[in-house]
Amino acid sequence: MKKIINYAITLLFMTHFSSAQFEPNYDETKVPVFPIPDLMTTFSGETVSNGEEWNTKRRPELFNFFEENVYGKVPGTLDNVSFKTVEQNEDALNGKAYRKQIEVTLQKGSRSLNYNILLYLPKNKDKAPLFLGYNFFGNHTITRDPKVLVSQAWTKNNEELGITGNQATETSRGVRTNRWAIDKILDKGFGLAVIYYGEVDPDKNDFSDGLHALFYKEGQKQPKADEWGSIAAWAFGLSRALDFLEKDNQVDASKVIAFGHSRLGKAALWAGVMDQRFAGVISNNSGCGGAALSKRKFGETVGRINASFPHWFCDNFEKYNENEEALPIDQHQLLALIAPRPLYVASAEEDQWADPRGEFLSAHYTFPVYGLFGKEGITSKRMPKVNQPIQNTVAYHIRTGVHDVTDYDWEQYLIWAQKFIEN
Numbered sequence: 406m407k408k409i410i411n412y413a414i415t416l417l418f419m420t421h422f423s424s425a426q427f428e429p430n431y432d433e434t435k436v437p438v439f440p441i442p443d444l445m446t447t448f449s450g451e452t453v454s455n456g457e458e459w460n461t462k463r464r465p466e467l468f469n470f471f472e473e474n475v476y477g478k479v480p481g482t483l484d485n486v487s488f489k490t491v492e493q494n495e496d497a498l499n500g501k502a503y504r505k506q507i508e509v510t511l512q513k514g515s516r517s518l519n520y521n522i523l524l525y526l527p528k529n530k531d532k533a534p535l536f537l538g539y540n541f542f543g544n545h546t547i548t549r550d551p552k553v554l555v556s557q558a559w560t561k562n563n564e565e566l567g568i569t570g571n572q573a574t575e576t577s578r579g580v581r582t583n584r585w586a587i588d589k590i591l592d593k594g595f596g597l598a599v600i601y602y603g604e605v606d607p608d609k610n611d612f613s614d615g616l617h618a619l620f621y622k623e624g625q626k627q628p629k630a631d632e633w634g635s636i637a638a639w640a641f642g643l644s645r646a647l648d649f650l651e652k653d654n655q656v657d658a659s660k661v662i663a664f665g666h667s668r669l670g671k672a673a674l675w676a677g678v679m680d681q682r683f684a685g686v687i688s689n690n691s692g693c694g695g696a697a698l699s700k701r702k703f704g705e706t707v708g709r710i711n712a713s714f715p716h717w718f719c720d721n722f723e724k725y726n727e728n729e730e731a732l733p734i735d736q737h738q739l740l741a742l743i744a745p746r747p748l749y750v751a752s753a754e755e756d757q758w759a760d761p762r763g764e765f766l767s768a769h770y771t772f773p774v775y776g777l778f779g780k781e782g783i784t785s786k787r788m789p790k791v792n793q794p795i796q797n798t799v800a801y802h803i804r805t806g807v808h809d810v811t812d813y814d815w816e817q818y819l820i821w822a823q824k825f826i827e828n
C-alpha cells in the first residue's frame with residue numbers, strides 16, 4: 406500500500422516537473438546530516454535561560470522570521486468584525502447537542518467577506534471547551550444533520566464526493582463524517598466548531614478573491630513578498646472565529662484548541678502561534694511547512710510545496726526552494742512558539758509524504774522550551790511504536806494507516822485534551 410501511494414505521488418509530480426531533482430526521497434539513509442537550529446540561542450548569539458528571556462527575546466525574533474519569510478504578515482487591520490447567528494437549535498443530533506450557525510462578516514473599507522461557523526455544544530456543560538478547525542469541502546460534509554447550511558463558496562471538484570462545477574450541493578452532505586468524531590467529542594464534554602476553509606480563502610493560486618483581496622491598496626493584485634499566503638489567511642480566519650467564541654457564553658473561550666489536518670494542520674499551527682488566546686494546538690499529519698522538519702528533505706520539500714501550491718506561503722519562502730540548508734530556522738522552532746501551551750503532533754505510518762519521523766523529531770526538539778515553563782515535553786529522541794502515543798504537554802502519536810483523520814486520532818486527542826486542556 407505504502408509503495409502504491411508513494412508511486413502515485415511520484416507520478417503526480419512527474420507530470421508537474423520534469424527535472425530529476427524533484428524525485429522525492431523516502432530513504433532514511435539519504436537524509437542529510439545537518440545542525441538542528443538551536444532554540445535557546447538568539448540570532449545574535451545570546452543564550453536564553455528562563456521563560457522571561459524566551460518570551461521577550463527569542464520568541465519574538467523567531468516569530469518575526471516565520472512571519473516575514475514563511476507564512477507572511479497580515480498587511481493591516483480590519484475596520485469591523487461582526488457576527489450574526491443565522492440558525493440555532495436546542496435539540497440537534499438526536500437531542501444531544503446545541504447547534505448554532507454563525508455568519509462572520511469581516512469589513513475593510515468598502516469591501517467585506519462572510520464565512521460561516523458551525524458550532525455544536527454538549528448539553529451537559531454550562532461552558533464547554535472546544536475544538537475549532539477547518540474542513541475541506543463544507544460544513545455540511547462533516548455531519549448528516551440536514552439543517553447544516555450548504556456553502557455557496559467556490560469548492561474544489563471531487564468526483565468521489567459528488568462535487569462538480571466547483572459548487573457543493575446536497576449530494577455531498579455527510580461525506581466527511583468519518584473525519585469528525587462528533588459523538589465522541591460531545592460525549593466527552595467538548596464542543597466542536599468548524600468552518601469551510603474555502604469561504605475564508607479559496608484554495609487556488611489566484612489572489613483576486615478571499616481574505617487577501619480585502620486588504621489590497623488601490624491597484625494591488627497580489628500580496629507583497631513578505632505578506633500572507635493562504636495558510637496565514639486561514640489562520641487569521643480561525644482567530645476571528647475565536648473572537649466570536651469569546652462572546653458566546655456557552656463556550657469556555659479560554660479552552661479552545663485549534664485543530665487541523667494536513668494543509669489545515671499547517672493553518673492551525675500558525676493560528677496557535679499568531680494568536681496566544683488558543684489554549685492548545687493539534688496538528689494532524691501537517692507535514693512540510695507544518696510540523697515536519699524541512700531540512701530533512703524527506704517526502705515533500707520546500708521547493709516542491711512552493712511549486713505545487715505557490716499561494717500557500719509568502720513569496721519570500723521561495724528563497725529556500727532546493728535550498729533548505731540556508732534556512733536559519735526549522736519547524737521545531739515554529740512548534741516551540743506554541744509553548745507553554747499544550748501541543749499534539751500526530752502522524753500516520755503510510756503518510757511518508759508528510760515525513761512522520763520529521764514530525765516526531767520536531768515535536769521532540771521543543772522540550773527545552775517547555776522545560777523553561779515547567780512543562781513536560783518529549784525528551785526521548787526515540788520515536789514511539791505505531792499506536793503507542795506519548796502524551797505530555799507535548800504529545801505525539803503515529804498510527805497505522807494513511808493520510809487521514811480517524812476515530813483513533815480523535816480518541817487520543819480527547820484523552821489528552823481532558824488531561825491538559827480541560828483541567
Ligand code: GTR
Nearest residue numbers: 666667668669692693705710
Ligand atoms: C498535499 C500537500 C501536503 C498536504 C496535503 C493536504 O498535496 O503536498 O503538504 O498539505 O496536500 O492538505 O491534504
